[in-house]
Amino acid sequence: MVFERKQKRRNLDGVDALDRISQLPEHIIHHILFLMPHKDAARTTVLSKSWKQVWNSLPRYDFTFCDGTYYDNSPAHFEKKIEKFVRSVNEDLLPLREHKTTIQIVQQFRLRMTLCHHKYASRIDNWIKLANRNLMESLYLELTSMNKVGRYVLPKTTFFVESLAELTLKGCKVLGNYFGDDMIKSIYLRKLTLERVDVNYLTITKILRCCPLLEEFTQSNCCVKAKRVHINYAPKLKKAKLYGVKKIKIEAPNLEELYCRGDPGRLDSDSFACNNVKKLKISMFETSKLFEDLNSKFPLLETLDLQFYDSKLKISSDRLKSLSLLCPNKQLPMLQISFSPEELSKDLPIPPIATVEHLELGNVPIMQDYTALLDGLLWSCHPKVLLIRADSESKEFVNFLSETLVIKEEEPKCCGDSHMKCWRHYLKAVKSEPYLDGMEYVKVCHCDALSDSISALEICH
Amino acid sequence: MKFCAVKQYFDDENNNNITSGASTTMIPLPNVESHPLAILITYCKKHLKIKANNADNKKETEKEMEQYEQELLKKVMPQELTELILAANYLNFKEALDFFCRAVASAIQNKSIEFVRKFFGLESDFELGEEEKLREEFAWSFEGVDED
Numbered sequence: 001m002v003f004e005r006k007q008k009r010r011n012l013d014g015v016d017a018l019d020r021i022s023q024l025p026e027h028i029i030h031h032i033l034f035l036m037p038h039k040d041a042a043r044t045t046v047l048s049k050s051w052k053q054v055w056n057s058l059p060r061y062d063f064t065f066c067d068g069t070y071y072d073n074s075p076a077h078f079e080k081k082i083e084k085f086v087r088s089v090n091e092d093l094l095p096l097r098e099h100k101t102t103i104q105i106v107q108q109f110r111l112r113m114t115l116c117h118h119k120y121a122s123r124i125d126n127w128i129k130l131a132n133r134n135l136m137e138s139l140y141l142e143l144t145s146m147n148k149v150g151r152y153v154l155p156k157t158t159f160f161v162e163s164l165a166e167l168t169l170k171g172c173k174v175l176g177n178y179f180g181d182d183m184i185k186s187i188y189l190r191k192l193t194l195e196r197v198d199v200n201y202l203t204i205t206k207i208l209r210c211c212p213l214l215e216e217f218t219q220s221n222c223c224v225k226a227k228r229v230h231i232n233y234a235p236k237l238k239k240a241k242l243y244g245v246k247k248i249k250i251e252a253p254n255l256e257e258l259y260c261r262g263d264p265g266r267l268d269s270d271s272f273a274c275n276n277v278k279k280l281k282i283s284m285f286e287t288s289k290l291f292e293d294l295n296s297k298f299p300l301l302e303t304l305d306l307q308f309y310d311s312k313l314k315i316s317s318d319r320l321k322s323l324s325l326l327c328p329n330k331q332l333p334m335l336q337i338s339f340s341p342e343e344l345s346k347d348l349p350i351p352p353i354a355t356v357e358h359l360e361l362g363n364v365p366i367m368q369d370y371t372a373l374l375d376g377l378l379w380s381c382h383p384k385v386l387l388i389r390a391d392s393e394s395k396e397f398v399n400f401l402s403e404t405l406v407i408k409e410e411e412p413k414c415c416g417d418s419h420m421k422c423w424r425h426y427l428k429a430v431k432s433e434p435y436l437d438g439m440e441y442v443k444v445c446h447c448d449a450l451s452d453s454i455s456a457l458e459i460c461h
Numbered sequence: 462m463k464f465c466a467v468k469q470y471f472d473d474e475n476n477n478n479i480t481s482g483a484s485t486t487m488i489p490l491p492n493v494e495s496h497p498l499a500i501l502i503t504y505c506k507k508h509l510k511i512k513a514n515n516a517d518n519k520k521e522t523e524k525e526m527e528q529y530e531q532e533l534l535k536k537v538m539p540q541e542l543t544e545l546i547l548a549a550n551y552l553n554f555k556e557a558l559d560f561f562c563r564a565v566a567s568a569i570q571n572k573s574i575e576f577v578r579k580f581f582g583l584e585s586d587f588e589l590g591e592e593e594k595l596r597e598e599f600a601w602s603f604e605g606v607d608e609d
Contacts, residue, residue: 035567047585
């Protein structure tokens, strides 16, 4: 394969300025790359377009192995199926084993298997080591161990495969002794997922400390030793999902999306040091005073999805665009949502209206009188869309809304001469319609007095 | 097998040894410059000589060959390496090809991109931002590199 020649003036000194190297057949350049450490070979992509093309033309493999077996009552029969599966994997991996003169890239190695005997662990070890030697970019392991068979322990070298950008482990075990305290070696992962993994939370912290490029981290329902999450170094982390944990302490200055689900757990003001979070979802956690000053903790927050248990909730933020609240307690919560603290001060000429466009409420408890709740909500923000999750209990609330949110008069007389008008003065139109979703929703839309377009208030149920 | 391309040329005449010296046939080699060809011939002769000297001792052969190769590399300019590879490839001279490939590999490994570009006489022809994106994507390969 001949690349485009670059014609250059020949230097009289004899130093040939022509890009002769690109005239080499591709397989020879592949051979030269093969003779270098993987890191140096990979770097040649940046030399020029033709070198990038050479790298892209290296042989690549995508392996997905799934034993597809469901345990049936006959252990012998099951083991036979697994043996057959193991043989087919070995066959498929032959191209990697054969000595070649060129680098091979394993773009993806996915293995889903049930371990019915510990002898299979070493087979898996061999497969992974083979892939490790061949510039593996993404590894996915989902290994279920049958009772009495120990969990699969991930080989230590896997973490240090330099080309590995994505690692997903489900049902495995990670030992802590890979990572000594004098850890200086870097791990170049960009995405790490640990689901139902047997690992100590301190090991996880150590691993993350070595990952300068990590952008996404998920920890889900891991063992008892990992019910805590402690992340103190995550310079590039953008997205974090922490499920099934009891305690969180995370320091991630560039984090933008954070999803937490407790087991249940407890959060406090120490839990988060992530100023750039834009999307936050929290459920099954006691949040104590965390949300009293949302603005200082998460100044850039735009979307908040919160399930709260405390009896009092106070949120103040001026950037929030979407708010979703779920209160599973049957107790009446005292809701105080002020979207800017100065709102209720009489000194301001015009009360600032929050820009929350989408407000979702769930599990609104049955109350005698919803007026206070509605006033509290609509004082602070004039959402364009108000969604109410419809269940047997919220029917009352919906009815209340349809009665109250009606335009009765042109200019309501309720607030007199006060320059602070209540929400009734801003309500332009109300429309009620069913909201198409799996769950039934009631959608109530409220129009902002400051906007020109009249969006109807829609009550959907 | 050395100089396979040339050998094939001689097959008709049933001549196995190109260094026989007696042949005066003109073999056209349009893609090989005289300088690299001279080096390759020297390399080949040396290799045969060493092999002959240490007929039974393979290890000795290897050792001597390595010494010779180190000496040779000192005299060869980096830019000439690419010429030598092209010549060895055209002539189908496997040992020399391997040797010079290894020489190139060790010359450019652990060196910065700028160094390697100069070495090969390359220029970056990426569009604006394209190189940045690639460097990002391959960030793992740039960690801890000797930037000279």
